[in-house]
Every structure is written in structure tokens, then in C-alpha cells.
Amino acid sequence: MESNNRASSLESALWSAADVLRGKMDASEYKNYLLGLIFYRFLSEKVLSTFGKWAGIDQDIEKTYQEYMDPNFQMSGVTIRDSALEYIKNSLGYSIEADALYSSLIEKIRMHKFALDDLAQALHDLENSTIGQRSAQDFAGLFADVDLTSNKLGSSLSQRNQVISDTMLALNNIDLTAHNGDVLGDAYEYLIAQFASDSGKKAGEFYTPRQVSDIIAQIVTYKRDSGDAQIRSIYDPAVGSGSLLLNVGQHVADPSLVSYHGQELNTTTFNLARMNLMLHGVSYEDMHLNNGDTLSKDWPTDEPYLFDAVVMNPPYSAQWNNSDSRLADPRFRDYGVLAPKSKADFAFLLHGFYHLQEKGTMGIVLPHGVLFRGAAEGKIRQKLLEDNRIDAIIGLPANIFHSTGIPTLIMVLKKHKTTDDVLFIDASRDFEKDKNQNRLAEANINKIVDAYKNRQDVDKYAHVASMDEIKSNDYNLNIPRYVDTFEAEPEIDLEQVKNELADIDKEISENLVDFQSLEAQLVKTNIDATATKQGIK
Known part of the structure; x- marks a missing residue:
């Protein structure tokens, strides 16, 4: 009950902050301000906690930090400002001056001394503080979408100043002491999901619902969640907000051993992913994200370029450049054909599979067309089956994604399977109604994961199909061919x-x-x- 009240309080504070901006611009735009400001508050809190550790204090940390950052402050005749900043930079990869902390800016707002230039300068100085650090590329351009000069905030400087001030004050009402240490991470996830829901397809493309992420995470970490077998590296070639990567990391015994890798085409979403990972405690040293086109240019090409787990929810049936020159690309050349120009689904799949470790597991969300479409896609599918790469097909309910109402599936692939068959699970009818969308309840998720682990026939739900059975269906993997969900009418006497x-x-x-x-x-x-x-x- 207490945790529910805390969650409700958190969401209420966040939604109050959103009210300041709602109506001025679309949710896909005002999310940049809310999430950017939440992230800056997070970075400020990290500076204070790191300073407290360095100074060996757990009370009056902010007041002490203000004193120590004064260039004229000395202890035993020694100015210790530089030593403190060096420790913070080495620990966090960045530093924030005392008068630029989020709490300091809040104090200026309350005293009616705040100007937008104060925030703009603070964001600029934070990025500059990373110069020469290994973290520089992870912080570069991180706040580019927090446009403080936008007329959508107000037509005059005073109006824009007021809107940002009100937003920061609303976000400051989040009580960090009333939650666990991941409160700002929870806030981020809540807002990301809410923006995806409110903005529909445009925003939904960067977010994979937690229920789907949870299924994929449990599957790719199955028998790889602890000890020497634990997953150490995860890769998402269409990383979006990074929520899928994070969910996989949360399903291993020691998340601190995991390195996170991902690529994202959209720069705004790329910034979102970087913030999201750091907000959830991922060190910049374990975060390897790239802003680029996954299909046009392979990344990563340097070590490590093979990963223990590959997870992905790529854009469905996207356009891509499938010129014949790509037949020489090592990601696609073994299949002799390329995915159609108007349907890049198999191109994303083969890219991810190429980067999978020999003993790794890959989980990818796809539209159902990949199961039965012919021509080039049929040849790629047949090659994957003949090489015994496809491990399982899991049909999901329709209307569970914010970006589309179509039914989707999770395809699980491995490079070394222990069985010569394919598991089919039809979970399309197991869901709960939630307003305008369907939702997978915990019981639905557990049923899917248990069926995957048990790998046995379940009447009207799961079927283990032999390769002979699949060949007899001309390598068509359409789920109804293998899982009969038909409910016969009762016989009439x-x-x-x-x-x-x-x-x-x-x-x-x-x-x-x-x-x-x-x-x-x-x-x-x-x-x-x-x-x-x-x-x-």
C-alpha cells in the first residue's frame, strides 16, 4: 500500500509539471523539457552525494559544498575546491558548480532572481566540464533539445522565464527521500510511457512497453542470469529510449557487470536513451551508444562487436536502401538475397543476429508478415530454419504497443540450439483491457515465459514443431498452422x-x-x- 501511495505521489508531481507545458506544445515536444530538467536535477543530486562521500559527511552536504566551492575558502591554509572538483569529475565524468546546482537555481526562482540565462549557462558549463574526460562523448549535445529560446514557451523572454521557472518548481516537488534510490529513474520511465501513450505513433516508436520488455528480458537471460554464465554485454540496434536494454540488465544477478550498447537514428531519442541509462545508475564507462543509421552503416565494428544478448524492437516494415552492393555486406551475404526495399524487418533481424555471440540469445519484436511473406523474405526465413537458428515464435495480443494496433510477435533466435525444432506460442488472446489499449498482466507474462522454459505442447496455446512439420508447410511459420485455437461448438443432441x-x-x-x-x-x-x-x- 505504501509503495502504491508513493508511486501515486510521484506521478501526481510529474503530471503537475506537465500541466505547465501542456497546451503550449505537443507531448512529443514538451517531454524534452521535462525529461531534460529531471535529468539535470539527477546530475545535481549525484554531485552532492559524491561530494558528501569525498568529504566524509552525510548532513548539511549542500551547505558544505557551497562553502568548499568558494575560491577563497581554505582548510589549514589550503584551498580545497580544486581537489573536490577533481574527485567529482573522476567519479562522475562531469562536475557542477555550487551556484549552478538544481537546488541553487530553485532558490533563485523563489527569490525572483532567476533568469533563463542562468539555466542555459549551467547546461553549457556541465557539458564543458566533461572536456578531456572519457565521458565527453556521452554528454555531448545531451541537452540540445531543451530549447530555452523557443517561442512555444512564450512570445516574450519574461513569459519563457516564467514557464521554465514553474516547471522547475513543479519538478522540485518530487520528494526523493520518500522513494527508493531510483525515484528519478522511475519518474523517467513513467513519463516516457505517458508521452508514448499521449502522442500516439510518433512518440510510441521510441518506447517498448515494459510487459513486452520483461518477456524478452526473461527469455534472453534464461540460464544466463548468474555466476560465470551471467550476461555481460547487451546490444540493441534500435535502442529508442533504452528501456529494453535496462530491463535485460535488471534480470541478471549483478547488473554492475553489464555493458550496454545501442544505436539510434533519431538524435532526440538518442539523447533520451543516454539520459535514461544514466538515470538508472549505468556508469558512462558501461554505456556505449551511437547516433546513427543501423542499416546504412554497421555499428559497432570494433571489439566487442559480438554480444551475449541482442534485443530489438525496430520500426515495422520500414524503408531501407537495399541496393545490390549490400549483398557483399557480411551481415547479409550468407543469405543470397536482401530484405525488400519497403520492408526492412529481416534486414534489422540479420543485423542483430550478426552481432550475437555464439552462445547468446536474441529477442526481436516483428510484425506477423515475416512469418509467411514469400520472395526474398521467404528465402531468408528458409535459410534461418535450415541452419536451425529460429528458436521460438511468440504471438502477442493486438493493440499493446503505443505506436501500432496491429498484432506483433517476439522471435527468439540462437546460433547454437540444443533442439532441432521451433516452439510456437499463441498468447494473442491472453490480455487485460486497459482504457484504449490491451495490457499483458503478470499472469499472462508468466504463462508465456513458463511455456518457453518448459518447451512442451500446451493445448490451444503452445506447440513444438519439428523441422519435418515446418518443411511440410513450405517453411511458412504462420502461428495458426501450428497452434490450433479453434473452439468447437458443442454437439447438439x-x-x-x-x-x-x-x-x-x-x-x-x-x-x-x-x-x-x-x-x-x-x-x-x-x-x-x-x-x-x-x-x-
Whole structure:
């Protein structure tokens, strides 16, 4: 109950902050301000906690930091400002001056001394503090989408100043002490999901619902979640907000051993992913993200370029350049053909599979067309099956993604399987209604994961298909060919129906006799005679 109240309080504070910007711009735009400011508050809190560790104090940390950052402050005749900043930079990869902390800016707002230039300078100085550090590329351009000069914030400087001030004050109402240490990470995930929901397809493309992420995470970490077998590297070639990477990391025994790798084409979403990973405690040293086109230019090409787990929710049936020159690309050349120009689904799949370790597992979300479309896609699918690469096909319910209402599937692939078959799971009918969308409940998720682990036939739900069975279907993997969900109508007992009809006829006849008997007892009144007696004409 207490955790539910905390979550409700957190969401209320976040939505109050959103109210300041809602109506001024689309959710896909105002998310940049909310998430950027939340992230800056997070970075400020990290500076203070790191300084407290360096100074060996756990009380009055901010006040002490203000004192130590004064260039004139000395201890035993020694100015210690530089030593403190060096420790913070080495620990975090960046530093923030005392007067630029989020809390310091809040104090200026309350004293009516805040100007937008204060925030702009703070963001600029933070990025500059990473110069010469290994973290520089991870912080470069991180706040580019927090456009403080946008007229959508207001037509005048004073209006824009007020809007940003109100937004920062609303975000400052999030009580960090009332939550666990990942409160800002939770806030981020909540807002990302909310923006994806409110903005529809445009925003939904950067976010994979947690329920789907959870299924993929549990599958790719199965028997790889602890000890020497634990997954150490994860790769998402269409990383979006980074939520899928994070979910996989949360399903291993020691997340600190995991390195996170991903590529994202959209620069705004790329910035979102970097913030999201750092907000969830991923060190910049373990974060390897690239802003680029996954299909046009392979990345990464340097070590390590093979990963323990590959996870992906790429854009469905996207356009891509499938010129013949790509047939020499090591990602695609073994298949002899290329995915169609208007349907890049198999191009994304083969890219991810190319980067999978020999003993790794890959989970990718795809539209159902990849299971049965012919021509080049049919050849790629057949090659994957003949090489025994496809491990499982999991059909999901329709309308569970923010970006599309179509039914989707999770395809699981491995380079070294222990069985020569394919597991089919039809989970399309197991869901709960949630407003305008369907939602996978915990019981639905557990049922899918258990079926994957048990790898046995389950009536009207799961089937383990041999390669001979798949060949007999001409390598068509359409789920209804393997999982029969047809519910037969109950057989009709004609003799029983005949008897029931006879009983009904008998009852009707008896009722008719009773009615006629009652009718005969009725007294007919001569209306004309009665009227004459009463003198009515």
C-alpha cells in the first residue's frame, strides 16, 4: 500500500509539471523539457552525494559544498575546491558548480532572481566540464533539445522565464527521500510511457512497453542470469529510449557487470536513451551508444562487436536502401538475397543476429508478415530454419504497443540450439483491457515465459514443431498452422431437442385449453342497451 501511495505521489508531481507545458506544445515536444530538467536535477543530486562521500559527511552536504566551492575558502591554509572538483569529475565524468546546482537555481526562482540565462549557462558549463574526460562523448549535445529560446514557451523572454521557472518548481516537488534510490529513474520511465501513450505513433516508436520488455528480458537471460554464465554485454540496434536494454540488465544477478550498447537514428531519442541509462545508475564507462543509421552503416565494428544478448524492437516494415552492393555486406551475404526495399524487418533481424555471440540469445519484436511473406523474405526465413537458428515464435495480443494496433510477435533466435525444432506460442488472446489499449498482466507474462522454459505442447496455446512439420508447410511459420485455437461448438443432441419441442407443443396445447375455458366464463356486456338505459344518445 505504501509503495502504491508513493508511486501515486510521484506521478501526481510529474503530471503537475506537465500541466505547465501542456497546451503550449505537443507531448512529443514538451517531454524534452521535462525529461531534460529531471535529468539535470539527477546530475545535481549525484554531485552532492559524491561530494558528501569525498568529504566524509552525510548532513548539511549542500551547505558544505557551497562553502568548499568558494575560491577563497581554505582548510589549514589550503584551498580545497580544486581537489573536490577533481574527485567529482573522476567519479562522475562531469562536475557542477555550487551556484549552478538544481537546488541553487530553485532558490533563485523563489527569490525572483532567476533568469533563463542562468539555466542555459549551467547546461553549457556541465557539458564543458566533461572536456578531456572519457565521458565527453556521452554528454555531448545531451541537452540540445531543451530549447530555452523557443517561442512555444512564450512570445516574450519574461513569459519563457516564467514557464521554465514553474516547471522547475513543479519538478522540485518530487520528494526523493520518500522513494527508493531510483525515484528519478522511475519518474523517467513513467513519463516516457505517458508521452508514448499521449502522442500516439510518433512518440510510441521510441518506447517498448515494459510487459513486452520483461518477456524478452526473461527469455534472453534464461540460464544466463548468474555466476560465470551471467550476461555481460547487451546490444540493441534500435535502442529508442533504452528501456529494453535496462530491463535485460535488471534480470541478471549483478547488473554492475553489464555493458550496454545501442544505436539510434533519431538524435532526440538518442539523447533520451543516454539520459535514461544514466538515470538508472549505468556508469558512462558501461554505456556505449551511437547516433546513427543501423542499416546504412554497421555499428559497432570494433571489439566487442559480438554480444551475449541482442534485443530489438525496430520500426515495422520500414524503408531501407537495399541496393545490390549490400549483398557483399557480411551481415547479409550468407543469405543470397536482401530484405525488400519497403520492408526492412529481416534486414534489422540479420543485423542483430550478426552481432550475437555464439552462445547468446536474441529477442526481436516483428510484425506477423515475416512469418509467411514469400520472395526474398521467404528465402531468408528458409535459410534461418535450415541452419536451425529460429528458436521460438511468440504471438502477442493486438493493440499493446503505443505506436501500432496491429498484432506483433517476439522471435527468439540462437546460433547454437540444443533442439532441432521451433516452439510456437499463441498468447494473442491472453490480455487485460486497459482504457484504449490491451495490457499483458503478470499472469499472462508468466504463462508465456513458463511455456518457453518448459518447451512442451500446451493445448490451444503452445506447440513444438519439428523441422519435418515446418518443411511440410513450405517453411511458412504462420502461428495458426501450428497452434490450433479453434473452439468447437458443442454437439447438439437432436433426440433431446425433439423431446423438448414435443414438451413445448404439449404445454402450448394445455395453455390454449385453459385460455378457452376462461374465455367462455367471461360475461358479454350489451353496450348499446346499457347506454339507452342511462339516457345516453
